[in-house]
Amino acid sequence: MFYREAGQFKTSYKADQALMPILQDRVGLIAILGVAFIVIPAFANDFFLTSIMIPFLVFSLAAIGLNVLTGFCGQLSLGTGAFMGVGAYAAYKLTTIFPDANVIVMVLLSGVFSAAIGAVFGLPSLRIKGLYLAVTTLAAQFFLEWCFIRIPWLYNNNASGAIEVPHREMFGIVVSGAEATPIVRYFIVLCITAGIAFLMANVLRGRIGRSWMMIRDMDIAAELMGIRPLQTKLMAFAVSSYICGVAGAMMVFFWLNAAEPSSYSIALSFQILFMVILGGLGSLGGSFMGAAFIWILPVFLKFIPGTLGFDVAAETVEHVTFMIVGALIIFFLIVEPHGFARLWQIGKQKLRVWPFPY
């Protein structure tokens, strides 16, 4: 009744090939963007922005990055955390080497370094696939983590071994460093995430995205049809690592303010992988939903005992959170292995035929 194609006639190829052919989808997207750009900044307090919205957007971007590789190109990776770390360290080095440059440009540029390293570690994917490849990406994870600890040049020979975000201003507004206000950080993160998501939505339905999906579905058949596996796989690794690198740089510049090598450990890789799987492999919208679920659920669980009047030790809550997250992951895999994105599609289909069941 509210959501159906009936009556929406396309009169040009351009309209037919649009990103969102259905009017209601466009309205919905504008509404979501309106909430994100106007309603949340207007009403949210600092706590909500810094501990929910900013991390959520950063993780969404990282999940999109991993989804490009795992969901669209079919290459399982456990090295996401390290690639994010490369972005963060590259951004840190760039901003300290060029103190006058625009920090947002530096953050976007740092992804290039991450992409280069990602492509190098993607090379084995030409020979091996599946779980074997997952183990080789573990090599990237542990090797890069070791680099972050053992190469003092990367953190400018700090005594603490951590990177701290320098104070930077842009058009008279503090954009990074401890003094930057949450609202400024939020807008920067939102713009970068929305921009990259929009870009990827178009790349993925074009020639490049389709060749990735061909490789995912059957690489030999794709090769016979004229897709070059070398370029295609390496490009997937590079693009994925670029996005993850930007997410990692944003994580330290606009959220944490400081990061240590342990911030980019294998636990982060798993967290991103959970987001991708629960959100739905091969779905951009799913990446956002998965990130929201994995990030917001523990925050939410932390406040339940307090509001119900129980006095529970913080450790106990943390342990129970682990148990619940683990159990929920298994539960969702059993109930809907294709993730929230599939639930979303089912919901849309139901709306389309409503009030009839079929």
Next chain:
Amino acid sequence: MLYDIFIDPFVQMYEMPDFFLQVLWEGFVAGILYALIALGFVLIFKASGVFNFAQGIMVVFAGLTLVGLHENGVPAYLALILTIGVMGVLAYGVERVVMRPLVNQPDIILLMATIGLTYFLIGFGEFVFGGEPKQMITEELGLPTGSTAFEFGERGLVILQHIDIAAAVIAVIMVAALGIFFNKTRIGRALRAVADDHQAALSVGISLNQIWAIVWFAAGLVALATGIMWGARSDVSFALEIVAFKALPVLILGGFTSIPGAIVGGLIIGFGEKIGELYWGGLVGGGIESWLAYIIALIFLLFRPQGLFGERIIERV
């Protein structure tokens, strides 16, 4: 620089053979422990095609249960039997709750389910037994604790911990027992049938569900033995989990489906890692133990993608 890489380490090995032997022994013991974890992976992968990420945490969980029970006043041997019971319940529960509803899902979904299981077991273990490291009850279980020093050459000395020797002996016994179990018993043959072909096994009347429960139980027992041995060398703590990742390159070297492969792969990784760390690690600042195993496996994979003893990968289009 070239001298440091290509000549100096070998000169050191030649000049201090006692130290070299000690390093070899350390590598051997580490390799045995990696091999034991890899063995648990291989058992489950062979029988159900599931890449069981939770094997590492099962090791920690088994060790924690054993120590935790003993701390609450249960005698050591009774605690051991009870822990075996707990691993049995865990195996049955995993089969019932996780594996059965997920039959026929793609590999990555099953892998994710075992990662979910890992998270659950971490939370559960910490919730019940607390997160702090615990001392393994080595003496109460009748395991040796001392060490013997062997004279070597004129001035050399090689020290062997008794617990390491016990670990090696137990590993050998366990592999032999598993070999006999797989080849001579009814259930073992059923397991091999399932590993070969699920449908054919079903059609001759083998219950897949039962087999999977048994195989998870066997992996649980292997995890318990590993937990005891590893706990005796250091403490029982969740830090063991990160070490358990080392079992992955071991699996790659040995092949996912081969028990001898797990042992050989474990030894190669153990030796390679210790020798690399002690003779070459200093050149790049040390600590290369954390990734050397993966790089060895990575280089190896480029030449032999199916591992040393793995089945040849045949692809059909």
